[in-house]
Amino acid sequence: MLAQAVRRLALAIPTLLAIVAAAFVLMHLAPGGPFTKERQVPPEIERRLEAEYGLDLPIGQQLLRYLVGDEGRGGLIRGDLGPSMTYKDKNVGEIIAEGAPTSAILGFSAMALALVIGTFLGVIAALRQNKGQDYLVMAFAIAGVCLPPLVVGPIMQLFFGVEWQLLPTAGLHRDEYGLRYLILPVFTLSLPIIAVVSRLMRASMIEALRSNAIRTARAKGLPERQVIWRHALPIAMLPIVSYAGPALAAVMSGSFVIETVFALPGIGKQFVLAAQQRDYTLVMGVVLIYSFLIILLNLAADLTYRALDPRSRTA
C-alpha cells in the first residue's frame, strides 16, 4: 500500500508538469495582457514591464523561465511561484498563503457537513424507498442541485443577516476568524454537495441492500441496525468515496461565488480575478494548488476504497 502511494506520488510530478505547460500556453493565448488597461502605459514603461516579467520572450522560453528561473528568481522547481503581475506589492506565494487557509477551512467543513447529512438522508431515503421520507429527501436533493450558491447565498444573507439579524452576512470578523461567520458560507457551499451525496447514497444503498453479502448477514440473524450500519453502509459508501475525493479538491481550492458573495479571503476569488486581469503567475499558482490537491485526494480516495472494500485490495 505504501509502495503504491509512493509510486502514485512520483507519477504526479510529470502530470503536474504537463498541467503547468498546458495552462501556461492556454493562458498566453487569451487576448490582452496584464498591462492592457483603460489608461495606456507609456511605451517605454510597457517595454520595461514586459522585460521585467519576461513577457517579451518567446513562449517556450517564458515557460522555461517560469520553471527553472533565472538570475534573481528561483523558478518553480525551487518552490518560487514568482511575483504577481497585477498585485505589485506581493508575490504569488504570499497571496496564496493568505487565501488558502480560508478556502481550505470552508471547503473541508462544507464537505464534512455534506457527507454527514447527505449520507444520513440517503440512507433514510433508501430504507423508506418510494415512501414519504424518500420523496421529501429527493425533492430536497433536486432543489439543492438546481439552486446555485449564487442564488442561495444572497437569500440566506437577506433572511439571516438583514431581516432577522441572526448571523453576519460577510467577512470573517474583520481580521480574525470567527466561527459564526462561517455558518452561512459553509451551509451554502455544502447544499449542492449534500444533494449529490444523498442521491448517490440512496442509489448505492438500495443496491447494497440487495447484495449477497447483506442477504448473508440477515441470514446469520444479525439485528437490522447492525446489518445496515456495519455491513451495508461500507459497501454503499464506495461511490461516495470516489466522488468525494475530487469534489473535496474542488471545494478546498476555493469557490469564486461563495467567496465573492460572502466577502471571504479565499483563493477561488483570487483565481477568477487573476484570470480576468491576465495575472499569469497568480493563475498558474492556483492551478498548481488545485492540480496537486486533485492528485493527492484521488490517491486518498483510492486508499480509503481499499480500506472499505476488501475486494479491491487484491487488485
Next chain:
Amino acid sequence: MAAFWTDRRRLLLGAGGLTAAASLGACANGQIVGFDKANRSLDICNQGEPLSLDPHKASGTWENNIIGNMFIGLTTEDSKGNPIPGMAERWQTSEDGRTWTFFLRRAQWSDGEACDAHDFEFAFRRILDPVNTAEYASLLYPIKNAEAIQAGRMPPDTVGVTALDDLTLEIELEHPAAYLPQLLMHYTTYPVPKHIVERYGDDWIHPDNIAVNGAFTLIKWWSNYIVHLQRNPHFFDAANVVMENLYFYPSNDVNASARRVQSGEAGWSTRFPSNQVDQLRAALPGYVRVAQYLTCNYFSFNTLKAPFNDVRVRQALCMAYDRDWVASNIYRTGEHPAYSFVPPGISNYPGTARYRWADWPMDRRREEAGRLLEAAGFGPANPLRFEFSHRNSSDNPRVAVIVQDNWRQIAPWVTVELRGVEAQVHYANLRAKNFDIGDGAWSADFDDAKNYLYLLETRTGDQNYPSYSNAEFDRLVRDSDFELDVERRGEMMARAEQIALDEAPICTSVFINSTNLVHPDLTGYEDNINDYHRARWFGIRNT
C-alpha cells in the same frame, strides 16, 4: 424499535453538540458594527482589491480611497474635494507661471522622522525613474523633464523638482499649468519616506516597515479581504481626527455590499446597485448619496476606416442615439445625458461646447441622420453594416442593445451587430484599432478639462481610440497649456471641444454619477465631483 431509539438519541446528541458549538462561536465573536460610534471605527465596502498601496504604483480610484488616508501631498483635499494646503502651508508662482515655490510645514512620518522637502524630491525622482515602471506617472508630464526621464532619455535627478532647503520645494514646469494645485492632490505626487524606501526597497509598503505622513497608518493588509488602517498620532492634524480604525473590504459584488450596509456590518459602501436605488432609499433612509462625478461614457468611431472616416456617418449615428432614454432608464440614479465630452461642473471651464443639434427632438434627429447617411451614399442598394463592440460588464451590455435599436431605427438598411467582450480584451482591441465603433469610459484624474481633451489630441497615440486628428484642435489644446489667464484658457479649450463635437470622432453617451451608501450619522462626508472622501474629516453625530 430499540434501534430507532438509540439512533434518535445519537441524533439528539449530535444536534445538541452542534448547537453548543454554534453558541460557543457566538460568544467568541460578536456582530460587527459597521459604524461603531463607541470605538470610533468604520467598516467600508470599497470597489476592489488594491493592486498596490504604493502611491507610485497605484492606478485605481479604489486604491486612492485607501492611499489618500495614508499620505498627504503638497496640497490636499478638504471634505468637499477642493484643494487646500497639505504639506505645503503656502506657495508662490513666478510671473511666467512656470516656477512654483512651496513652503512646507514642519511634519513627521509616523515613525517620528521628519517629513520634509527632501522626501518630496526623492518621491518625484522615484516615480519618474523608468526602472520603477510607474504606470501612472504620465500625469506628471507637465513637470520639467518628466516625460524625457520616464522615456529613459534623461537621468531622474534632472526632474524639475528641487528641495531648496528642508522646508522649501521648487517645482519647475514645462508650461504654465494653472491646475497644479489640483494635480498636486493626486496620489502620484505624494511623498514617500526616503529613509524607509532606501532601506527596504519595494518592501517598504509592508505594514511592518511602512511610515506614512497622513492621518492613518497601515496595520494589516490581507489580500482580497481587508485593509486595516489606524489613526496616526504623528499626523500634523492628528488632534482633529476623530476616527480611530478604518477597515476597507474589496467588494466586487455591489449587491453584497448593499446587504452588508443593510445588516449594519458596514457604515459606508463606495457603490451600490443603481437599479435598486428606490428599494435602498426606502430600506436605508438617509444613506443613499448620489453626486455628479467626473466620468463620461462615450463611443469611439474608428476614423481610420470607412465608413467612419466620413464625418456625415459619424454625425448621423451620434445624432440618432437616444442618450436621454439611456440616462434615465438604464441608469437609475439621475445620470445626465452627455451632449458634450467634458462633464458639467469641471473647474475653470465655461462648459459652452455642445452638440449643435442637442435641443432637437429625437424624430428630427433621426430624420436628419437618415439624410446624412443617404448623402454619404448609403441606402437600400448600399446598406450600412458595422459592429458595435462593448465591454460585457455592468450596465454596458444593456446600453448596447439600446444603441443597436436606435441606429436600426434610422433606416431599415442600417445593420448593427453587437460584440461584447471582457474589458481587458476590449481595451486591447481599441488600442489595436481592431473595431468599428467601441464603447469606453473616462474618469478624470483631476478636476480639469484638459484631462478629457488630451484623449483626442493627435500626439496621444493609441489611447486616442478614434485616431482623431485635427490641426486646429491640437493647436488650441496645446496653446491652452501656455495660457496664463484662467478664463481665456477655459475658452480656448471650449473652442477645441466644440470642434471635436462637430466632427464627432466620438459619440458621447452619459455622465456617470458617483453612488455611495453612507451612514447618516457619519459627519464630514460631503458629496463632491471628485468623489474624494477622506476619513480625516469624518466625525460622529450622536443621536
